[in-house]
Structures are given as structure tokens and as C-alpha cells.
Amino acid sequence: MGRFFALLLLPLLLFGGTVKHFKWKDGESFLTFLERKKLPLRVYYNLDKEDQKLTEDIPYSANCQMVVDNKNFIHQILIPVNDELQLQIYLTPKRRYETKVIPIVSEEYTETLYVPIQTIPYDDILKTTGSKNLASIFVKMFKGKVDFRKGLKKGDPIIMVYTQKYRLGKPFSMPEVHGAMVEINGKRVRVYRHSDGRFYDEKGGQYEKFLFKLPMRNPRITSRFTKSRYHPVLHRYRAHLGVDFGARPGTPILSTGEGRVSFAGYSTGYGKTIKIRHDNGLVSLYAHQKAFRKGIHSGMKVKQGEMIGYVGNTGLSSGPHLHFGMYRGSTAIDPLGVMKKKTEGFSGKERRTFIAIRDKMDRKFRKALQEKPIRKPYFDFHETYYVDSQTFKPKPF
Template identity: 85%
Template sequence: MGRIFALLLLPLLLFGGSVKPFKWNDGESFLTFLERKKLPLRIYYNLDKEDQKLTEDIPYNANCQMVVDNKKFIRQILIPVNDELQLQIYLTPKRRYEIKVIPIVSQEYTETLYLPIKTLPYDDIVKMTGSKNLASVFVKMFKGKVDFRKGFRVGDPIVIVYTQKYRLGKPFSMPEVHGAVVEINGKKVTVYRHADGRFYDAKGAQYEKFLFRIPIRNPRITSGFTKSRYHPVLHRYRAHLGVDFGARPGTPILSTGDGRISFAGYSRGYGNTMKIRHSNGLTSLYAHQKSFRSGIHSGSSVKQGEVIGYVGNTGLSSGPHLHFGMYSGSSAINPMSVMKKTTEGFSGKERRVFIAIRDKMDAKFRKAFSNKPIRKPYFDFHETYYVDSETFKPKPF
């Protein structure tokens, strides 16, 4: 945490400036942003292809910072791309603007939240933690299993075990929920997050009923999803916010699930691109297409498995392939974490791994129900609420 403050404060000490927070505008391109701030466009064009495409994944609600001196001259801009990496635009001693991708310094806590229901779980979680993200994830986990609008009594408790990152003293990015339980009329309903990132019940049955399928037949993954990795040869940080499937030009691309097309057009980085919004709140992206299927356009409804376009090499692409992305809101997630499994349930080694995760989580649930954590303040920047902070892991710079 201290390194990020030093990064921001150094220009202030030298130039007597200030830090101005701002949010990334919905729909604004990186080039448009540079033009609006009267910054040289070569900042963008000096990036390599992969980093240029990264600018198209800046979340529209990203909390950015701009450091300006007392003459209103921009000295530095920090723009998060995900919860691991950010773009840093900075003024060199030779008064030349440069850009690089650097890691985000954050602190990570694993927390157990115990909360008696007073109104509705979503409202109560937001009131206690201030996190709409945590409340949304919790409700989604139990969708179709528990009707929170009826059947429960005031005082019925819920327990959530989750990891939350904090940046500059505030919750940052989506929380990662490891498990949750709700007790309704004395009956407990539990959900567990397995190592594959999916949610299951105590018997290993998958909770999520809206499941996606791979968008290409006979898939061959050429590049996987990663929020951050350090390239040992290039000596810089890279990210790949999607999965690449290698295929011949013209190979049919299939809709990963039912939904409605929210965008079908061209972008400089992703070429011919299509986005489909699904009923569970996620949006899928299909990039570098040769062309879209005839008659399909923005606003069209599509079914799972329906042909929507064809593999191509448009945009900033080094060869024919499908770049497949998945987004929760405007934040990229690993598409493979929401794909339908080829087999249901667990067996062998995978079952033993799941049982170990389940038993460990059950122990945390029992502890929370037994101790009913006392009300105590959680840091000076956070609302007071029922919480037991278990681990603290500073993320290295």
C-alpha cells in the first residue's frame, strides 16, 4: 500500500500538485480520452498490440486517479484495467509522456460475515458492508434455491466467507466468495465454491442453472485467461482478458448461451466484434470475426448454439482465431469458469478435493454460528458490522 501512496505523493511534493480522482466514462475509447485530456496520441500507438487491446477492457466504472501540479499540468494518470493491473501515464524528466502497465498494489483480507436478516439479504448486506457487489454475488448464489422474499423469519442468519481486496483503503474489485449458508426456519442451505470457480451444494451438484457452452466446435485453446503475468523476456506485465481458440478462417462461431446482442460492429483492437447480454447478468464477447452471420445485428435475440459469425483475423490479430471474453458488468472474468461441465458431479481425486473444501468451509460456518461475532469496527474507513477478519495478505509491488 505504501508504494502506491509514494507513487502518487512524489509529484505532489515536487510540484505542489494534487490528486484528482475520476471514473472512466462509459463507452469512451482510450484514444478519445487522450484527445479530451490533450495528451499525445502516440501514447496509445507506442503500445504493442496486446496492450492496445487491453485499453478496450478498461471497466466503465473504473476508479482512476490523475496527478496535476499547481499549474494544472498533468503529471501522472493511473487507470485500472482489472483488479491486478493498471495503465500508468506519466511525464518523464525530459517532459515526454510515456505509458506502461504496472501492478496494482492492494491488500487482501479473507472475512467471515455473520448477519441476522432484518429486511432482505441484499439490502442488509449492503447496509452492513456497503458492498453491492457482495450482496449481488450472494443473491445470485442462491437463485432458484431460496426465495428470500418469503419463507424466512426476521433474525434468520446468513454467513458469507469471502476474500476482498482493498485499494487506497477502500473495497476494490469483485469479492471472491468461498462459501455461504443461510438458515431459514431452522434449515440450513449451503453453497461452496470449488477449485474450478463454480458453486456447488453439499453433495457436489452445481448450483448455477444458466450454464454456457464453448462457442466453437472442436475447441483448441491457444491462449488462456490471465489478469496478470510478468513476461520474463520482455520484463513487463501482461494480461489476457479472455480465451483464444485457434481455428481456420470461416469456422462457425456459436452463441455461448441464450441472450440478446448488445453490440455488433468494429473496434480497432478487436476487429469485428459481437457482444451478447445474457439473462444472468453476464455479457459474452466474440472478437476478430471475419464476418457476422447474415441477418444478425444489434438487438437480435439468439439461442445457445446458434451460429452468430465466423472466425477471422480482423483488428489487432496475429492470425485467425476467436478471442472469447466474458464480463460481469464491465469487469472481465474467466470465461471457462462459467462453462457447462462435460460430466456432472465429482469422482476420484476431484471428489476428495471438493470434500476437503466443503469440510473446511463447514468448520467456518459452525464457528460463525457458534460465536456470532461481536459488533466491532472494521478499520477506520469501513462501516461497523459483524465480521471476523481471518487473514491479511499484502500484495507485493
């Protein structure tokens, strides 16, 4: 189950504190945010290197909260970094601002969506759920396999099985779709998410045709992607929103896929960094470089496997390596989950695993076709807040 750990100060809630909601601005750095809110910059500089780098992965769509008193004085700010961890800026009893990384607590539910087609799938899903994310994911799942401009009939079914996290009764973070079905030209087309996170048809053929290659030859992984982990020695939560490849300084870095350079410059935490936007909408990041290949600049096109720079140790780095990131929108995902893989199907144990997943989804599809469930309103949850090891449930804001 996901976690959305919203830590609010009990005295403020009891004596007139106000919670203000805001979205993280696209392109704003953590330091710029502190300056804009007139908060001390040591809030950033007192963080260790890993947490400083984490501030550079704040999604521009992040829904943040700020707790202020009746004089509009800031007592706490909560900034999600992913769907498991958030940054907490808080005022201590000694009237000093500090920052730490804390978990997010949320409710998680697996739902089955049944929608009879009225216009086009995207609009029908959006109208039924209010979720642009669900509508976009559905269209992308069937891209290249189904032409939604032809063969659709009013009343034909759309089914999606997905897991959604909720906070305060509203969807939180990206939904994880496990399977989907649509009827077109009298044929039911089905797509399944395998345990590797990719989508396949009923025979195990891979739907995703835009696949990536590793950004180095003969890479050595020194640190893997993780949204959240608790460090048993430091007694704190950490995240690593990318994959680190250990290598000697000057080792060539290769573009993981065809795309266009969207950024080539210096970042406080990531040092010399290149970002590439790919045709499937994902963005790859290559950090801590020693230098860029001559001629690399923002706006230029690059091919898959093309050399773009050299391994280095710039920014907040403890040694020469490549930090390789992958983003869907502004949200970090596991880069290894989109690496190139054979597409002719599964065999052995992996095939048995896929068949079990497929059959389970098919049972859910059949049940939805029989029952034609009407979507219920979002659940109405009351969040539990944790303050100094005590729990209480405030009134909804």
C-alpha cells in the same frame, strides 16, 4: 495476495501535487479519453498491439487517479484494467507522455460476515457492509434454491466467507465468496465455491443452471486467460483477458449461450466484434471476425449454439483466430470457468477436494453461529508508493 501498484511522482507529492480521483466513463474509448484530456494520441499508438487491445477492456466502473500540479497540469494518470494491472500515463523528464502497464498492489483479507436478518438479505448485507457487490453475489448464489420472500424470520442468520482486496482502507475490486449460509424455515441452506470457481450445495450438486458451451466445434486453444503475467524476455507486464482459439479463416463461430446481441460492429483493437448479453447477466465477446452471419444485428435474440459469424483476422491480430471474452459487469473473467459441466456430483480425487472445502466452510459457519461476530470497520491502511526503486509512505490523501 493481490497487488495495487500506485506509482506517484515524488516531487509532486513533496511540492504541492494533487491527486484527483475519477471513474472511467461508460462507453468511452481510450483515444476519446486522451482527446478529452488534451493528451497526445501517440500515447496510444506507441503501445504494442497487445497493450492497445488492453485499453478496450478498461471497466467503466474503474476508479482512476490523476496527479496534477498547482497549475492543474497533468503529470500522471493511473487507470486499472483489472484487479492486478493498470495503465500508467506519465510525463517523462523530457516532457513527453508515455504509457506502460504496471502491477497493482493491494492488501487482501479473508473475512467472515455474520448478519442477523432484519428485513431481506440484500438490504441487510448492504446496510452492514456498504457493499452492493456482496449483497448481489449472495442473492445470486441462492437464486432458484431459496425463496427469500417466504420463511424468513427476524434474527435468522446470514453468513458469508469471502476474500476482499483493500486499497487505502476501502474495498477494491469484486469480493471472492468462498461459501455462504442462510437459515430459512428453520433449515440451514449452504453453498460452497469449489476449486473450479462454481457454486455447489453440500452434496456437490451444481447451483448454476445457466451454463455455456464452447463457441467453436473442436476448438484449439492457443492462448488462455490471464489477468497478469511478467514477460521474462520483454521485461514487462502483460494480460490476456480472454481465450484465443486458433482456426482457419471462415470457421463458424457459435453463440456460447442464449441471449441478446448487445453489439455487432467494428472495434479498433478487436476488429469485427459481437457481444451477447445473457440471461444470467454475463456478457460474451467474439472478436477478430472475418464477417458476421447475414442478419446478425444489435438487439436480436440468439440461441445457444447458433452460428453468429466467421473466424477472421480483423483488428489488432497477428493471425486468424477467435478471441473469446466473458464479462461480469464490465470486468473480464475467465470464459472457461463458466463452460458446461456435469452436475450430478463429484467422484474420486475431485470429490475428496470438494469435501475438504465443504468441511472447512462448515467449521467457519459453526464458529460464526457460536460467536456471532460484530462486523469491524474497514481496515485503515497506508499505501506504499514506489518511485524509481525507492519506497516511501506519504500522508493519506
